[in-house]
Amino acid sequence: MSLQTLRLGYVPLTDAAPLIMAQELGFAAEEGLSLDLIRLQSWAQSRDMLGLGAVDAAHMLVPLPIAQTLGLGPAYPQFDLVMVLSVAGQAIAVSAALAEAMRARGHGFDFTDPLAARAALIGVAGGRLRVGVPFPFSTQAELVRRWLDGTELAAGVSIHTVPPPLMADALAAGEVDAFCVGEPWASYAVETGVGALLLAGRAIWASPPEKGLVLTRAFTETRPEETGRLMRAVWRACRWLDQPDNRGTAAEILSRPDYLNLPPELSERGLLGRLHVSAAGEVRQCPGFIRFHDGAANFPWRSLAALLARRIALQHGLDVAQAMQAATGCFRTDLYRLHLRSAGADLPGASARIEGAMAHATAVASEKGQMILGPDAFFDGETFDPASVTR
Amino acid sequence: MARLSIIVVERDPERALRIVDGLMASGDHAITVISEETGLARRIADQKPDIVLIDVADPSRDVLEELALVSGPMERPVAMFVDRSDEQLTRAAIEAGVSAYVVDGLQPERIKPILDAAIARFHLFHKMRAELAATRAALEERKIIDRAKAILMKARGIDEEAAYALLRKTAMDQKRRVADIAQQLVMAAGLLT
Numbered sequence: 001m002s003l004q005t006l007r008l009g010y011v012p013l014t015d016a017a018p019l020i021m022a023q024e025l026g027f028a029a030e031e032g033l034s035l036d037l038i039r040l041q042s043w044a045q046s047r048d049m050l051g052l053g054a055v056d057a058a059h060m061l062v063p064l065p066i067a068q069t070l071g072l073g074p075a076y077p078q079f080d081l082v083m084v085l086s087v088a089g090q091a092i093a094v095s096a097a098l099a100e101a102m103r104a105r106g107h108g109f110d111f112t113d114p115l116a117a118r119a120a121l122i123g124v125a126g127g128r129l130r131v132g133v134p135f136p137f138s139t140q141a142e143l144v145r146r147w148l149d150g151t152e153l154a155a156g157v158s159i160h161t162v163p164p165p166l167m168a169d170a171l172a173a174g175e176v177d178a179f180c181v182g183e184p185w186a187s188y189a190v191e192t193g194v195g196a197l198l199l200a201g202r203a204i205w206a207s208p209p210e211k212g213l214v215l216t217r218a219f220t221e222t223r224p225e226e227t228g229r230l231m232r233a234v235w236r237a238c239r240w241l242d243q244p245d246n247r248g249t250a251a252e253i254l255s256r257p258d259y260l261n262l263p264p265e266l267s268e269r270g271l272l273g274r275l276h277v278s279a280a281g282e283v284r285q286c287p288g289f290i291r292f293h294d295g296a297a298n299f300p301w302r303s304l305a306a307l308l309a310r311r312i313a314l315q316h317g318l319d320v321a322q323a324m325q326a327a328t329g330c331f332r333t334d335l336y337r338l339h340l341r342s343a344g345a346d347l348p349g350a351s352a353r354i355e356g357a358m359a360h361a362t363a364v365a366s367e368k369g370q371m372i373l374g375p376d377a378f379f380d381g382e383t384f385d386p387a388s389v390t391r
Numbered sequence: 392m393a394r395l396s397i398i399v400v401e402r403d404p405e406r407a408l409r410i411v412d413g414l415m416a417s418g419d420h421a422i423t424v425i426s427e428e429t430g431l432a433r434r435i436a437d438q439k440p441d442i443v444l445i446d447v448a449d450p451s452r453d454v455l456e457e458l459a460l461v462s463g464p465m466e467r468p469v470a471m472f473v474d475r476s477d478e479q480l481t482r483a484a485i486e487a488g489v490s491a492y493v494v495d496g497l498q499p500e501r502i503k504p505i506l507d508a509a510i511a512r513f514h515l516f517h518k519m520r521a522e523l524a525a526t527r528a529a530l531e532e533r534k535i536i537d538r539a540k541a542i543l544m545k546a547r548g549i550d551e552e553a554a555y556a557l558l559r560k561t562a563m564d565q566k567r568r569v570a571d572i573a574q575q576l577v578m579a580a581g582l583l584t
Contacts (some may be wrong), residue, residue: 042452048485072460074481136457161457163450165430174428
């Protein structure tokens with residue numbers, strides 16, 4: 001049987017694993033597809049390649065298609081996010097100098113307590129903190145703002161875009177004091193001795209959606225058959241990735257020269273949830289550091305689109321209600337239901353929920369009876385109900 | 392008409408020089424080259440350029456994306472956008488490997504000659520880069536095949552022509568490339584000595 005080739009763009013990060021495993025482990029071939037995986041160097045390039053039709057689908061920061069939908073980017077055809085590829089997996093790191101000062105004041109770098117980490121950081125920051133994030137529209141920016149907004153440090157916080165492979169360099173050169181980035185680039189900074197890991201992204205928000213599978217609407221509408229096949233292949237790769245025994249294998253494949261081109265020892269830290277927080281080799285166990293499938297991780301909740309759209313709208317002076325409505329339209333829960341039901345995906349009864357409401361894993365009604373969601377709480381206990389937010 | 396201020400972000404000095412040459416030929420502009428990524432955002436913001444040109448695959452592009460959004464909707468002293476005035480031109484530029492960030496409100500007729508010049512230069516680079524990579528790969532394979540031939544000649548006491556014929560036959564039998572078979576042989580020989 002001859003396979004049909006689809007061109008997929010990805011940025012070399014641990015969370016590109018679903019696309020890479022879909023191809024390498026034969027999930028794509030099972031659906032009659034061959035994935036031509038094209039390594040890209042920036043999120044702007046990913047957006048441009050998809051917008052101009054140079055790739056059929058792309059691994060993308062979840063807030064990026066939302067920003068495009070709100071007109072904050074080049075004039076390209078409408079993007080659709082058809083499924084979430086990964087949840088969490090971010091880490092906040094601080095410079096070696098800040099880490100040393102925090103240790104001197106008794107902070108233990110437990111990697112899990114957002115309030116203790118924040119207090120310790122404010123104590124040594126001297127009223128100013130420059131934080132690197134991978135892109136203006138990123139879950140990392142959302143996490144940093146949520147964590148530091150409303151504190152006495154907030155007025156002194158500035159957020160800067162730094163490409164992930166250059167994060168460690170920026171920290172070493174003193175261009176930023178801290179950063180929030182996806183693996184393996186946080187561990188890379190630890191390994192090169194320029195920083196220490198302070199906090200897992202999921203300590204700030206238990207279920208922060210990180211990357212999504214994004215196609216143009218022209219593609220999802222005119223080529224529904226291939227859209228479905230691609231989604232099923234990637235969804236099965238996600239399910240495979242969340243079986244704990246497979247994570248080591250995934251690290252080996254990801255680390256190959258064609259993909260991340262880094263030692264497997266580095267890429268496996270995030271995948272196994274065994275993070276080295278300092279160059280001295282202090283290890284912190286962080287189960288569920290990154291998720292690809294469990295807890296309905298792949299479902300593109302419309303409420304997540306609304307939450308992220310509201311933040312972007314407030315920052316760029318757009319109408320919040322309009323922005324939330326426009327953004328929910330590009331999170332294609334309808335396509336998720338249509339194309340993944342046959343692959344065996346359980347489907348929630350609703351397509352939106354109150355974000356941040358689950359402090360623990362919770363069973364909710366689904367097509368198959370019950371599915372386990374969450375936890376998805378924010379560290380400050382806030383909840384977000386898109387139906388009751390107007391500004 | 393005021394001269395346009397153009398920044399070219401390019402690490403390779405030789406490439407940068409050629410881009411500048413190409414741009415100068417398209418008109419009288421004030422051109423600055425930035426060759427390192429350190430402090431890129433600050434340096435561009437200080438200069439307030441009309442146009443920034445950068446390789447489409449440069450990781451530092453995301454820094455420019457931030458600059459394009461930096462100011463509020465009311466005031467935009469350095470606000471830049473990937474040019475959205477002419478879709479055809481944008482597509483041609485990205486395909487050639489250059490992305491352009493253009494200050495909001497600059498007339499399309501002033502942008503076009505500059506982008507045309509940049510596109511021509513970048514086209515040339517990409518062609519050269521592809522040719523160079525192909526040449527390197529070919530040379531590398533040639534070296535491996537020569538080593539494999541030498542190993543066969545010594546081990547089996549045959550001449551060069553017979554050694555190559557043997558490699559070729561093995562490759563055909565196994566439906567593999569000669570270079571791949573040679574690579575395996577060289578590796579295996581390395582293990583045995």
